[in-house]
Amino acid sequence: MRIEANTDVCIGAGQCVLTDPTVFDQHDDGIVMLITKHPEGEAAQRAREAVELCPSGALSLIEEPGDS
Amino acid sequence: MPASGDLADVEFPVARGCPFSTPAEYEQIREHSPITKVRLTNGGDAWWIAGHELGRAVLADRRFSSDRRRDNFPFVSTDPETRKQLQDQPTSMLGMDGAEHAQARRALMGEFTVRRMAGLRPRIQQIVDQHIDEMLSSEQRSADLVEALSLPVPSLVICELLGVPYADHDFFQAHSGPLVRHNTPPEVRARIQRELNTYLGALIDRKVTDPTDDLLGRQIAKQRAAGTFDRTSLVSMAFLLLIAGHETTANMISLGVVGLLQNPDQLAMIKEDPEKTPPAVEELLRYFTIADTVTARVATEDVQLGGTTINAGDGVVISGLAADHDPTVFTDPDRIDLERGARHHVAFGFGPHQCIGQTLARMELQIVFDTLFRRIPTLRLAAPLDDIPFKSDAFVYGAEKLPVAW
Numbered sequence: 001m002r003i004e005a006n007t008d009v010c011i012g013a014g015q016c017v018l019t020d021p022t023v024f025d026q027h028d029d030g031i032v033m034l035i036t037k038h039p040e041g042e043a044a045q046r047a048r049e050a051v052e053l054c055p056s057g058a059l060s061l062i063e064e065p066g067d068s
Numbered sequence: 069m070p071a072s073g074d075l076a077d078v079e080f081p082v083a084r085g086c087p088f089s090t091p092a093e094y095e096q097i098r099e100h101s102p103i104t105k106v107r108l109t110n111g112g113d114a115w116w117i118a119g120h121e122l123g124r125a126v127l128a129d130r131r132f133s134s135d136r137r138r139d140n141f142p143f144v145s146t147d148p149e150t151r152k153q154l155q156d157q158p159t160s161m162l163g164m165d166g167a168e169h170a171q172a173r174r175a176l177m178g179e180f181t182v183r184r185m186a187g188l189r190p191r192i193q194q195i196v197d198q199h200i201d202e203m204l205s206s207e208q209r210s211a212d213l214v215e216a217l218s219l220p221v222p223s224l225v226i227c228e229l230l231g232v233p234y235a236d237h238d239f240f241q242a243h244s245g246p247l248v249r250h251n252t253p254p255e256v257r258a259r260i261q262r263e264l265n266t267y268l269g270a271l272i273d274r275k276v277t278d279p280t281d282d283l284l285g286r287q288i289a290k291q292r293a294a295g296t297f298d299r300t301s302l303v304s305m306a307f308l309l310l311i312a313g314h315e316t317t318a319n320m321i322s323l324g325v326v327g328l329l330q331n332p333d334q335l336a337m338i339k340e341d342p343e344k345t346p347p348a349v350e351e352l353l354r355y356f357t358i359a360d361t362v363t364a365r366v367a368t369e370d371v372q373l374g375g376t377t378i379n380a381g382d383g384v385v386i387s388g389l390a391a392d393h394d395p396t397v398f399t400d401p402d403r404i405d406l407e408r409g410a411r412h413h414v415a416f417g418f419g420p421h422q423c424i425g426q427t428l429a430r431m432e433l434q435i436v437f438d439t440l441f442r443r444i445p446t447l448r449l450a451a452p453l454d455d456i457p458f459k460s461d462a463f464v465y466g467a468e469k470l471p472v473a474w
């Protein structure tokens with residue numbers, strides 16, 4: 001699984017950082033920054049939740065070959 | 069479209085029940101359809117969106133406009149003052165669409181990052197502690213929580229955020245309070261609004277000559293560096309932050325306290341384990357969804373929603389309260405259950421306008437609930453629930469007074 005962030009539509013509400021600060025961070029201007037594109041285990045679960053919660057549609061999940 | 073026999077006679081807004089259950093009419097509508105035409109007491113009609121999924125979809129859909137000046141923009145609240153305030157303000161980001169909105173929001177977004185808000189935590193804790201000290205020092209062991217805590221805390225937090233100097237805190241509080249209180253006469257409200265705007269203008273001038281490292285100071289520096297300094301728009305932005313961040317947070321403090329006191333088993337959980345407070349805040353935000361009908365829009369083109377056509381120019385109300393009590397998404401929605409996992413509520417809206425101050429609001433609420441119940445564990449309501457005046461026709465739901473004792 002891979003996360004993609006579309007920084008053009010991010011509105012900086014910080015929902016993702018709140019959900020998992022080990023995967024998501026914000027630049028000083030508020031725009032999302034991925035700490036990792038490939039979260040694993042519980043972090044992967046939380047990243048899925050963050051994608052669901054993101055209000056702007058900036059985050060997406062891409063399932064990759066080899067994902068179980 | 070006949071919206072079911074009973075509903076044809078209903079006008080919106082309708083008051084919340086006993087005292088905060090979702091109005092019965094909301095349930096009727098939901099059972100009828102997640103999208104229904106309703107009549108507004110203010111005149112005209114609007115589409116009422118009652119489901120969580122559909123509500124989020126509409127709020128994220130760029131074909132709907134937030135521009136409060138458009139004909140048919142549905143103002144559900146019957147409170148004409150707030151409506152006028154919102155309509156007369158120079159357009160703020162709240163009423164902008166598309167690229168214009170993105171530009172205004174991006175200019176401010178960096179001020180509300182999770183990291184920056186965490187930096188405010190110690191100061192917010194201090195503000196809360198000072199007000200609880202004052203409550204505890206009173207002989208009578210009772211207070212109106214609205215005046216003692218709910219109103220002053222968010223007002224002082226906004227002072228902190230904007231960079232209002234300490235010496236002006238009293239002036240700022242004395243002026244922001246009446247804007248929030250329900251019974252302020254319109255002429256007083258208008259005068260106070262003028263005085264606040266004058267004050268904010270002068271504050272900005274001071275920060276131009278004497279730069280400060282706070283929200284306003286940094287906005288000024290950024291604009292001046294880019295050659296785009298615009299005093300008028302900075303005043304209106306500061307005013308928007310006050311309007312959007314003060315009453316909302318104040319009302320959630322009061323209602324949250326009532327919600328917790330009414331559910332002692334839930335309250336016991338957060339008293340025991342402060343880790344439970346963040347999820348409790350989410351659940352209380354969901355349960356009360358105080359800005360129920362703030363999330364309104366106008367269709368800019370014909371839009372198909374489910375089987376229904378919304379015509380260009382139609383008003384749409386995305387009822388946050390209905391979405392957050394959608395039983396297909398939140399089981400047994402009229403119960404406060406802080407362990408349900410409520411973060412997908414729409415109490416802060418959804419889509420590009422989702423509340424810019426949400427991280428700050430969450431932190432304020434967490435600090436207040438944690439500190440209040442730790443320091444005054446015997447806190448209780450000092451009046452029967454039915455006697456507490458709730459603001460059922462206001463733009464954001466809340467309590468006008470909250471007698472408590474300990």
Ligand code: HEM
Nearest residue numbers: 161162312313316317320359415416417421423424425429
């Ligand atoms: C519990 C407290 C709060 C609640 C329930 C709340 C609710 C909301 C909602 C529902 C919206 C979306 C409106 C729409 O879609 O048309 C919104 C937007 C906004 N809120 Fe909050 N809010 C709260 C606290 C705050 C605070 C503390 C601030 C700032 C200090 C703030 C500033 C704003 C601003 C500037 C917007 C407009 C954002 C935009 O248009 O992009 N709010 N709020």
Ligand code: SF4
Nearest residue numbers: 010011013014016054
């Ligand atoms: S939740 Fe979405 S909009 Fe908010 S900061 Fe993260 S990516 Fe940006």
